[in-house]
Amino acid sequence: MTRRVFVGGIVTSKGISELQVIEHGILGVDANGIIAFVEDLGKREIDAAAYLQKRGWVQDTEVVQLEDGSFVCPGFIDTHTANTGRGMQLQLLDWLEELTFPEESKFQDVAYAKAMYASAVDRYLRSGTTTACIYATLHLEATKALADICHARGFRAFVGRCQMDRNAPPTCVETNANESCEHTVQLIHHCQALAGDEEAPLVQPILTPRFAISCSSELLAGIGELAKAYPDLLLQTHICENEREIETTRDLFPERSSYADVYDHYGLLNERMILAHAIHLSDAEIHLLLERQCGLSHCPTSNMNLNSGLFRLMDLAKRGIKIGLGSDISGGYAVGMLPVLREASTITRVLAMQDPAQKPATLEALYFFATLGGAQVCGLEKRVGMLAPGYEFDALVVHTRSRANEAPVNPSLFVHEQEPLASLFEKWLFCGDDRNIATVFVRGRLVSGAVPRRA
Amino acid sequence: MTRRVFVGGIVTSKGISELQVIEHGILGVDANGIIAFVEDLGKREIDAAAYLQKRGWVQDTEVVQLEDGSFVCPGFIDTHTANTGRGMQLQLLDWLEELTFPEESKFQDVAYAKAMYASAVDRYLRSGTTTACIYATLHLEATKALADICHARGFRAFVGRCQMDRNAPPTCVETNANESCEHTVQLIHHCQALAGDEEAPLVQPILTPRFAISCSSELLAGIGELAKAYPDLLLQTHICENEREIETTRDLFPERSSYADVYDHYGLLNERMILAHAIHLSDAEIHLLLERQCGLSHCPTSNMNLNSGLFRLMDLAKRGIKIGLGSDISGGYAVGMLPVLREASTITRVLAMQDPAQKPATLEALYFFATLGGAQVCGLEKRVGMLAPGYEFDALVVHTRSRANEAPVNPSLFVHEQEPLASLFEKWLFCGDDRNIATVFVRGRLVSGAVPRRA
Numbered sequence: 001m002t003r004r005v006f007v008g009g010i011v012t013s014k015g016i017s018e019l020q021v022i023e024h025g026i027l028g029v030d031a032n033g034i035i036a037f038v039e040d041l042g043k044r045e046i047d048a049a050a051y052l053q054k055r056g057w058v059q060d061t062e063v064v065q066l067e068d069g070s071f072v073c074p075g076f077i078d079t080h081t082a083n084t085g086r087g088m089q090l091q092l093l094d095w096l097e098e099l100t101f102p103e104e105s106k107f108q109d110v111a112y113a114k115a116m117y118a119s120a121v122d123r124y125l126r127s128g129t130t131t132a133c134i135y136a137t138l139h140l141e142a143t144k145a146l147a148d149i150c151h152a153r154g155f156r157a158f159v160g161r162c163q164m165d166r167n168a169p170p171t172c173v174e175t176n177a178n179e180s181c182e183h184t185v186q187l188i189h190h191c192q193a194l195a196g197d198e199e200a201p202l203v204q205p206i207l208t209p210r211f212a213i214s215c216s217s218e219l220l221a222g223i224g225e226l227a228k229a230y231p232d233l234l235l236q237t238h239i240c241e242n243e244r245e246i247e248t249t250r251d252l253f254p255e256r257s258s259y260a261d262v263y264d265h266y267g268l269l270n271e272r273m274i275l276a277h278a279i280h281l282s283d284a285e286i287h288l289l290l291e292r293q294c295g296l297s298h299c300p301t302s303n304m305n306l307n308s309g310l311f312r313l314m315d316l317a318k319r320g321i322k323i324g325l326g327s328d329i330s331g332g333y334a335v336g337m338l339p340v341l342r343e344a345s346t347i348t349r350v351l352a353m354q355d356p357a358q359k360p361a362t363l364e365a366l367y368f369f370a371t372l373g374g375a376q377v378c379g380l381e382k383r384v385g386m387l388a389p390g391y392e393f394d395a396l397v398v399h400t401r402s403r404a405n406e407a408p409v410n411p412s413l414f415v416h417e418q419e420p421l422a423s424l425f426e427k428w429l430f431c432g433d434d435r436n437i438a439t440v441f442v443r444g445r446l447v448s449g450a451v452p453r454r455a
Numbered sequence: 456m457t458r459r460v461f462v463g464g465i466v467t468s469k470g471i472s473e474l475q476v477i478e479h480g481i482l483g484v485d486a487n488g489i490i491a492f493v494e495d496l497g498k499r500e501i502d503a504a505a506y507l508q509k510r511g512w513v514q515d516t517e518v519v520q521l522e523d524g525s526f527v528c529p530g531f532i533d534t535h536t537a538n539t540g541r542g543m544q545l546q547l548l549d550w551l552e553e554l555t556f557p558e559e560s561k562f563q564d565v566a567y568a569k570a571m572y573a574s575a576v577d578r579y580l581r582s583g584t585t586t587a588c589i590y591a592t593l594h595l596e597a598t599k600a601l602a603d604i605c606h607a608r609g610f611r612a613f614v615g616r617c618q619m620d621r622n623a624p625p626t627c628v629e630t631n632a633n634e635s636c637e638h639t640v641q642l643i644h645h646c647q648a649l650a651g652d653e654e655a656p657l658v659q660p661i662l663t664p665r666f667a668i669s670c671s672s673e674l675l676a677g678i679g680e681l682a683k684a685y686p687d688l689l690l691q692t693h694i695c696e697n698e699r700e701i702e703t704t705r706d707l708f709p710e711r712s713s714y715a716d717v718y719d720h721y722g723l724l725n726e727r728m729i730l731a732h733a734i735h736l737s738d739a740e741i742h743l744l745l746e747r748q749c750g751l752s753h754c755p756t757s758n759m760n761l762n763s764g765l766f767r768l769m770d771l772a773k774r775g776i777k778i779g780l781g782s783d784i785s786g787g788y789a790v791g792m793l794p795v796l797r798e799a800s801t802i803t804r805v806l807a808m809q810d811p812a813q814k815p816a817t818l819e820a821l822y823f824f825a826t827l828g829g830a831q832v833c834g835l836e837k838r839v840g841m842l843a844p845g846y847e848f849d850a851l852v853v854h855t856r857s858r859a860n861e862a863p864v865n866p867s868l869f870v871h872e873q874e875p876l877a878s879l880f881e882k883w884l885f886c887g888d889d890r891n892i893a894t895v896f897v898r899g900r901l902v903s904g905a906v907p908r909r910a
Contacts, residue, residue, distance in 0.1 A: 123866035304801045305885075307815065309808060333885040334867040346759045346798065350805050353764060360762065411578035411889055412789040430760075430788045433888065434866055 001444055003036075003057060004029045004451075006397075007048040008066025009421045010038060011073040012387035013372045016317060019364040021422045026051055027072060029393040031060075033444020038387055064452050069401025071421060074385055075130025075394040075440060076337035077374025080236070080276040080297035080326025082135040092242040092306050096168075104137045104162075105171035113142030117149050120335075124155065125448035127336025127434045130394040130441075131156040131374065131384060133236055133274055133297070133326070135208055138162050138174055140183045144190045151194045151203045154447045156394060158234055158378065160208030161187045165219045177219040181226055188230060200383070202443065204233070206274075211238035212249045212262045224267030234272045234378065236297075237263065240285070241277035242308045260285040269294055274377050276326060277302075278316075279309040286319065295322035295377030298369070300343035302328035310347050313369070314359050324374030336434055337370045344369065363426055397439035397452055400424040400432065409435040456899055458491075458512060459484045459906075461852075462503040463521025464876045465493060466528040467842035468823040471772060476877045481506055482527060484848040486515075488899020493842055519907050524856025526876060529842055530585025530849040530895060531792035532829030535691070535731040535752035535781025537590040547697040547761050551623075559592045559617075560626035568597035572604050575790075579610065580903035582791025583892045585849040586611040586829070586839060588691055588729055588752070588781075590663055593617050593629055595638045599645045606649045606658045609902045611849060613689055613833065615663030616642045620674045632674040636681055643685065655838070657898065659688070661729075666693035667704045667717045679722030689727045689833060691752075692718065695740070696732035697763045715740040724749055729832050731781060732757075733771075734764040741774065750777035750832030753824070755798035757783035765802050768824070769814050779829030791889055792825045799824065818881055852894035852907055855879045855887065864890040 010025040026048050028036040037055065041048060052058060066072065107113040117136075124132055134150075134157055136143040143161040150157035161184055165174045174180040188205045195201030207230075209215045209223050227235055240246055240259055249259050256262045260281070263269050271293035278296045281289070289296075298311050317323050325340050334340065348361040361369075375385030384394040400415050401424075412431040415424055428436055440448035465480040481503050483491040492510065496503060507513060521527070562568040572591075579587055589605075589612055591598040598616040605612040616639055620629045629635040643660045650656030662685075664670045664678050682690055695701055695714055704714050711717045715736070718724050726748035733751045736744070744751075753766050772778050780795050789795065803816040816824075830840025839849045855870050856879075867886040870879055883891055895903035 119869065123869065126866045304804050307804055307808060310805065335869075336866060339867075343801065346801055349759050349762055350765065353762060411581045411791060412794075414574065414578065414790075435890075 001031050001033065003031055003061045004444065005048070005052060005057060005061055005063045006066060006072050007041075007063060009071030009424075010387060011071050011421065011425050012038075013074065013364070013368040014386065015372070016365050016368045017362065019367060021425065023421045027387060028052075028055070028057060029444045033393050033441075035387060035389055035391045035393050037389055062451075064397075066397065066452060067399070067401070069415060069419075069424060070397060070399045070438070070452065071425065072387065072395050072397055073425070074371045074387055075396050075442070076128050076370050077324055077378065077380075077385060078124070078129045078132040078327050078337060078340075079274055079295070079324035079374045079377050080135075080299050081124075081132050081329050092245050092308060093248070095306055101169050101172045105169070107137040107139045107142040108171065110139075110141045110145055113137075113139065114145045114149070117142075117146045121149050121153050121155050122448075123335045125153065125440050126437070127338075128396045128437045128440060129327075129336060130396075130447075131378065131380065133158040133160070133206060133234070133378065135160050135162050135210075135236070138164060138172065138180075140186060143187055147187070147191050147194060147203050147205070154202065154442050154445045156202045156384070156442050158204050158206035158236070159187070159191065160206040160236055162208050162210050163219060163223060164210040164214035165216050167214045173214070177216055177222050180219055181222040184223075184226060188233070207233055207235040209235075209237045209268070211245070212259065213245065213252060217266075220262070220266035220268065227267055227270070227272075234274060235268055235270075236274040236276065237268070239263070239275045239278050240280040241303075242306070243280065246280060258282060258285050258288075260288050264288060264292065271295075272379060274324075276328065277308065277311070279303060279311045286316070286321070290320060293322070295324065297324055297326040297377065298344060299326040299328035299340070300347050301333055301340055302326070303347070304343060305333055310351055312351060312358070313344060313348050314361055314365065317365070317369075317373075322373070322376045323369055324377035325369050338429065338433060341366045341370050341429060363429065367429065393441050393444040395441050396437050397449070398428055398432070398436050399438045400428050400436060456486050456488065458486055458516045459899070460503070460507060460512065460516055460518045461521060461527050462496075462518060464526030464879075465842060466526050466876065466880050467493075468529065468819070468827045469841065471820050471823045471828070472817065474819045474822060476880065478876045482842060483507075483510070483512060484899045488848050488896075490842060490844055490846045490848050492844055517906075519852075521852065521907060522854070522856070524870060524874075524879060525852060525854045525893070525907065526880065527842065527850050527852055528880070529826045529840055530851050530897070531583050531825050532779055532833065532835075532840060533579070533584045533587040533782050533792060534729055534750070534779035534829045534832050535590075535754050536579075536587050536784050547700055547763060548703070550761055556624050556627045560624070562592040562594045562597040563626065565594075565596045565600055568592075568594065569600045569604070572597075572601045576604050576608050576610050577903075578790045580608065580895050581892070582793075582889045583851045583895060584782075584791060585851075585895065585897045585902075586833065586835065588613040588615070588661060588689070588833065590615050590617050590665075590691070593619060593627065593635075595641060598642055602642070602646050602649060602658050602660070609657065609897050609900045611657045611839070611897050613659050613661035613691070614642070614646065615661040615691055617663050617665050618674060618678060619665040619669035620671050622669050628669070632671060632677050635674055636677040639678075639681060643688070662688055662690040664690075664692050664723070666700070667714065668700065668707060672721075675717070675721035675723065682722055682725070682727075689729060690723055690725075691729040691731065692723070694718070694730040694733050695735040696758075697761070698735065701735060713737060713740050713743075715743050719743060719747065726750075727834060729779075731783065732763065732766070734758060734766045741771070741776070745775060748777070750779065752779055752781040752832065753799060754781040754783035754795070755802050756788055756795055757781075758802070759798060760788055765806055767806060767813070768799060768803050769816055769820065772820070772824075772828075777828065777831045778824055779832035780824050793884065793888060796821045796825050796884060818884065822884065848896050848899040850896050851892050852904070853883055853887070853891050854893045855883050855891060
């Protein structure tokens with residue numbers, strides 16, 4: 001790759017209450033896709049050419065002059081997702097039974113799976129998601145195909161083969177816990193082969209017991225062994241999404257003190273674990289998750305869609321738990337993190353209306369959860385989620401303004417002449433959509449859209 | 456206009472719990488834009504040509520064959536809207552002060568107003584809104600210009616000149632109640648002249664006291680007189696949106712028993728009144744509004760954005776109050792009713808999670824509020840909001856499927872081969888956007904998009 005420099009608006013989260021907004025900045029990406037510098041040119045009172053000259057970035061350097069109303073910002077991190085679905089009338093367990101399991105069983109057909117996954121990865125990228133933690137199905141070949149597709153498209157993805165050996169229709173369960181773990185090892189080897197000698201491959205396997213209800217003790221123990229055997233792999237599963245699910249789990253594991261304790265008992269809770277939903281955690285469970293340094297994936301569109309409950313986002317963040325956002329397609333209804341971030345906002349507002357001790361999530365916090373917070377959950381917070389020197393360039397170019405005499409690209413996003421960047425950014429988060437995302441990069445590579453016209 | 460016939464999917468609300476879904480139907484629109492027939496061809500087991508032959512609709516008839524995955528449905532009715540804004544951190548009164556009033560004062564400049572309104576009307580139509588109740592500003596010339604734009608574009612609109620004579624910055628108040636009413640009469644005459652001898656003009660003025668806080672007793676009394684003098688005109692205002700607003704109203708009108716009673720006292724509550732928000736109504740107020748047969752405009756995106764509260768949609772509908780949805784741009788953040796309908800769904804789900812006596816709004820109910828319910832609020836329920844013989848053809852052609860080998864038009868809407876129409880419709884409501892709206896008609900006239908290719 002050639003080096004690439006962006007001159008114009010730059011927006012990045014720097015933490016849960018810090019958003020950096022540079023009206024006129026310069027950002028350089030080296031030939032390895034790593035950010036070399038981010039500077040506020042307005043503050044330095046020098047122009048881009050002089051700055052690049054001084055740094056020696058003149059040859060083999062493509063300079064992208066961002067138009068007025070455009071900016072670069074980190075890509076979104078989706079910490080919990082699968083494939084598209086529907087079913088707003090149902091609650092979790094019925095929804096699994098009636099809609100999800102029948103759809104999943106189709107992934108037995110590798111050709112079907114390939115078509116679905118290729119479309120899904122394309123739609124994630126177009127929507128500005130640069131990293132995703134994905135639940136595939138139990139099918140080994142289909143899941144390998146998903147890893148291949150992510151690899152080919154340059155999508156940063158944690159690809160999980162969903163392990164489950166009970167409480168689902170015959171086409172959706174594995175009959176043998178050992179064989180299930182063996183298949184997961186094969187997926188791990190497949191991903192290792194894909195990565196070749198790359199030190200930090202974009203596509204990684206992730207250990208994925210579906211949830212306690214659909215895993216026998218033997219299977220959970222087996223996955224616990226895998227977690228020990230592969231100490232670099234992330235893990236993901238579901239917890240405390242829905243009251244009936246919690247009761248059923250309690251009935252299945254009467255000897256364990258809580259839902260979280262089931263996972264802990266089998267060695268699944270550590271700083272690499274991503275727990276989705278976590279709406280109805282008890283205080284003891286919160287303590288345990290804090291102690292084990294687990295991360296949470298908050299899936300607001302799904303939680304509302306399936307009537308699961310209200311996640312106490314700001315409260316749990318304040319207690320120090322790592323939290324990212326998840327689209328939870330198919331429990332949620334939208335690909336891309338903008339609708340998810342908006343629904344997360346709504347839920348914190350509802351909680352704050354009803355309890356003065358709770359605070360609505362600020363814009364800074366919402367964008368943090370959708371980027372850097374997600375990176376923390378995935379153990380990537382030193383690599384992505386922020387635009388800063390040394391970080392990998394997983395980023396979007398966003399256009400908020402249409403060219404003169406053009407209709408606005410989307411009818412809800414309407415910006416004025418010379419509107420400050422902070423305001424454009426806010427409007428995009430709340431009124432924008434994927435149409436405003438002109439370009440998507442993962443580790444400096446163009447993965448969707450086109451590089452804006454050059455200076 | 457020539458007669459136009461649509462052959463293919465047809466979806467329409469028929470009531471709060473009834474959605475009519477015709478997989479393969481035929482709908483005819485006569486030369487006046489009135490629906491002549493809607494039939495389920497699947498049930499009748501005859502083909503479209505034979506049906507048209509039998510009806511004598513052969514000459515001067517354009518037949519539009521809807522593609523697989525496409526359907527016609529009623530346009531959206533937005534019962535409360537103004538112009539675009541932002542300001543998620545604020546509550547109502549601060550938001551008015553800091554963001555809304557400064558923006559409104561710019562409409563003194565008629566050229567600015569024309570540009571803003573032309574863009575807004577275009578964006579409403581593109582988003583599938585075929586009828587809107589609009590709060591303009593207090594500026595007579597700008598408001599006339601809005602009426603002209605709606606008339607020229609064929610938008611069905613109730614255009615309100617916002618009357619207010621106190622408690623706002625000097626550029627945002629009128630200094631004389633009589634003169635304020637005189638200006639409104641001039642707007643009425645302007646709209647009458649626009650309509651010419653049309654019996655039921657698309658563009659109508661609507662009496663619009665901003666809200667009790669910004670209207671003196673004299674002004675409210677004057678508007679009450681206008682309501683008597685023009686017994687065909689609708690009225691619109693705000694009520695019980697926010698607790699500080701309610702307290703302030705109580706302080707300003709200590710002699711009145713409630714916020715609703717203020718309006719009632721001045722002769723403003725009747726079956727033509729549309730009250731926006733109505734979140735914190737007392738039981739006595741609900742009784743009064745029922746007695747007066749007022750309609751409500753529920754604005755969920757605005758209510759969440761400004762932290763106003765949770766409107767009890769299904770509860771109030773059950774009690775028999777007419778209810779429509781409103782985007783409340785600028786309190787809300789999105790043009791078009793799809794995001795509004797989704798937020799309305801979320802709020803009913805929150806209420807149902809917390810109180811088993813409450814029920815989440817069904818899909819049938821949500822679409823009803825966005826179409827026929829809104830028509831009831833506007834007194835248009837015999838004319839629009841439904842696809843049925845005798846109704847005016849205010850309608851959309853929606854595409855959910857992309858043509859072969861094309862990327863989906865929006866990344867969140869992903870449909871399968873041969874998916875039933877009911878499922879396509881559900882996915883569009885929850886995952887679709889304006890990109891799926893290919894064509895928009897008001898009273899049979901094409902107002903946005905293009906008529907699908909002909910058979």
